[in-house]
Amino acid sequence: MASVLKIIDLAKIYSLESVLVYAVKGVTLEVEEGDFVALMGPSGSGKSTLLNLLGCLDRPTNGQYFLAGQDVARMEDDQLSNIRSRYLGFIFQQYNLLPQYTVVENIEIPLLYQGAKLSNSTTNRCIGLAQLVGLGNRLDHRPMQLSGGQQQRVAIARSLVNDPAVILADEPTGNLDSRTSDEIMHLLSKLNEAGKTIIMVTHENDIASWAKRVVRMRDGVIESDIRNEKPTVSIEGATSTIQTELLESLVLNQSK
Amino acid sequence: MLIFSITAILMLASLFACILIWDKGRRSFILAVRSLWLHRLRAFLSVLGIIIGTGAVISLMAFGEGSMQDALEDIRRLGANNIMVRSVKPTDDAGSSKRSYIAIYGLTYTDFDKIATIPTVTRMVPMRIFPQEVRRGYKGVNSRIVSTIPDYLDIHNIEMKSGRFLVADDEVLLRNVAVLGSELANRLFPFEDPIDKEVQLGTFFYKIIGVMKERSQGGVSTEDVNLDVVIPIATARVRFGERIFMRSAGSRSAEKVEISQITLTVSDTEKVRPTGEIIRSILENHGKADWTVNVPLDRLEEAERAKERYKMLLVLIASISLLVGGIGIMNIMLATVTERTREIGIRRALGAKRRDITLQFLIEAVVQTSVGGILGIVLGLAMVYALPFFAETFWDARIPAKVHFESITWSLTTAVAVGIVFGIYPSRRAALMDPIEALRHV
Incomplete structure (x- = not known):
């Protein structure tokens, strides 16, 4: 499988009050298309910084970063915005939906910044994604009217709307109870099955067990990088919210 | 001056048309209206300066114009082409x-x-x-x-x-x-x-x-x-x-x-x-x-000069009140930007460029001041029509008033300009935020 993301000797050094803090000290990592990577490590291990670097929200002090064949390590701010809007999907711990927007409008945001013309077809795609994550009957709801799990599902739909090369999830289940967590992880693993590349930061082993590959970090370097031969695929009792035909239409989108 | 008014209106119309045709602009516009509606009282208070300023300009201009025209009418009755020579x-x-x-x-x-x-x-x-x-x-x-x-x-x-x-x-x-x-x-x-x-x-x-x-x-x-x-x-x-x-x-x-x-x-x-x-x-x-020569035309022109001076004075008053109003807008915009730091971070993560953020907040400021301007015009017109009516019914006094079309376009243009001028700094500040910091903001 082709690699979709490749970092070579990536480093990030902050200077805090004239003290240099080495948050990430030369990390080399290659992620293949269709992989599901869990990034683990205790707090302060540099995993969040690495995720920010991977998400093009931050620029590395040193090293190289290739995303979908492009060298993004030295890009300008506007170019990075472009990369984010075309190749990356974000899922956050706090869902980060815009409170003023409805479900559909929230899903639509990344398209807005792609400079795409908003039309009926883009709206339909957003509605389709909302249905995919099981919120087809809450299209006009505001985030405040949804539960945490539902909000996170909206966020997942939003991360899919621009058909990204990589989905970056920062502790997607951190604010959810275990049952809802399972639903979310089930959704993510289904997306992965459909061909989506996912990189997920977590510090919970049960959550990491859903991933195909577990990368552990400590003190800014990779401590271990293990393939998980038998990832969790479903949990008993967790209701599947995914509709197969919608998922297939998403896969079709991916291949196109 | 009519040409100026027409140009101003066309410019304002095309500005809003551009915003509305353009997807991001329309979204920002809708968002702006929504968040203003969400904080109705706050938005109203922050544009109060502009409302009062615009209202004052419209009504003062109308009353000034009305009494000036009365005076000019008196002089014109003597005939602008006439000369009076009198024995004294x-x-x-x-x-x-x-x-x-x-x-x-x-x-x-x-x-x-x-x-x-x-x-x-x-x-x-x-x-x-x-x-x-x-x-x-x-x-x-x-x-x-x-x-x-x-x-x-x-x-x-x-x-x-x-x-x-x-x-x-x-x-x-x-x-x-x-x-x-x-x-x-x-x-x-x-x-x-x-x-x-x-x-x-x-x-x-x-x-x-x-x-x-x-x-x-x-x-x-x-x-x-x-x-x-x-x-x-x-x-x-x-x-x-x-x-x-x-x-x-x-x-x-x-x-x-x-x-x-x-x-x-x-x-x-x-x-x-x-x-x-x-x-x-x-x-x-x-x-x-033992004689005087009275040329009404002289007085006519004098009156017209006085009118110009009065207008200048009004413009000065208006500028001051709009400056005050603008500072109010800037203040509230800065508060809004801080309050919505997280939203800025989210948008940046989802692909918004700096200029997208700038424009979003700028549009919001302009929408706010435009609404303020329109409310001010309504207030001013209400005063122009209500005051002479009350004066006539209760005090039997006549207050001549004539609404100046120019004053309406002028105040609307200025309101938009105030929004742009005083919106730029807060918007830039929003755009220059570090997305990571912004996302971390609670």
Whole structure:
């Protein structure tokens, strides 16, 4: 499988009050298309910084970063915005939906910044994604009217709307109870099955067990990088919210 | 100025059209309206400065314009193409009249003939005006005789209530005819039609040939013009002569004045002032200040200059209030940006460029100030229509008001401009935030 993301000797050094803090000290990592990577490590291990670097929200002090064949390590701010809007999907711990927007409008945001013309077809795609994550009957709801799990599902739909090369999830289940967590992880693993590349930061082993590959970090370097031969695929009792035909239409989108 | 208004409106319209056609712009616009609606009270308070400023400008401009136009109308009634030359009693007549009883001063028929030679003068109306009691039987009214020629009718825009005005034959045949002012007619003939009746002026009887319609004072003379009686000037010259005796508080005085006033019309507005100068130079020969030349056009232009000054003052007041309003907007925008730091982070993560963020907040500021501007215009117009109404119904006072279209476009343009100017800094600040920091913000 082709690699979709490749970092070579990536480093990030902050200077805090004239003290240099080495948050990430030369990390080399290659992620293949269709992989599901869990990034683990205790707090302060540099995993969040690495995720920010991977998400093009931050620029590395040193090293190289290739995303979908492009060298993004030295890009300008506007170019990075472009990369984010075309190749990356974000899922956050706090869902980060815009409170003023409805479900559909929230899903639509990344398209807005792609400079795409908003039309009926883009709206339909957003509605389709909302249905995919099981919120087809809450299209006009505001985030405040949804539960945490539902909000996170909206966020997942939003991360899919621009058909990204990589989905970056920062502790997607951190604010959810275990049952809802399972639903979310089930959704993510289904997306992965459909061909989506996912990189997920977590510090919970049960959550990491859903991933195909577990990368552990400590003190800014990779401590271990293990393939998980038998990832969790479903949990008993967790209701599947995914509709197969919608998922297939998403896969079709991916291949196109 | 109309062109300016139209351009301004077109520019504003195209600005909003661009925002609305463009997807991101429309989204920002809708978002702006929504978040303003979400914080209705706060948004209202923050644009209150602009609302009051705009309202004040619109209404003050309308009231100023209204009273100015009233004043200009008064002057125009005198005629912009007219020049009034009047006789005045010299203040220091010790040298001029020696020890005689008779004060001789004022315009003469010689002056009249000299002025008549000026080619730009198209019409001259001489008047001899003096106080005289008008009698009808036992009734007497202290009135004023205005002896003049038929052209007086046109030059003073007099309308007849009944009968006719003087005609040329009245002058030639020295007829004893009189035209009464409306008030004078009311007093002398309260219950009957005065036409063809007679009144006594001095020692002779005059046939009444017409009654003039009531007219307003025009702000020049202190006498009630509706108490005037008009007779042919030739008749007056023969019957009364030029010497007028006046009794006052135990002493008698007399004065000899040939013509009290000449109202003349100039062919062209541009030639009014040079003609006035020529008349002045002719009258300089009197050697004493027993005349005045009054050019209404001068006052007209003076009034217009005053109007301009008033307008400048208003613009200054408006600028100050809009500055204050703008600072209010900036303050609230900075608060909004801080409050929505996280939203900025989310948008940046999802692919928004810095300029997208700048524009979003800028649009929000402009929407806010535009709404403020529109509310201000509504407030101003409400005041313009309500205040004169209340003044009329409760105090019986007249407040002239005229809404200036220009003031509306001007204040709307300024409101938008204030939004842009005072929105730029907060918007830039929002755009320059570090996305990671912004996302971490609670």
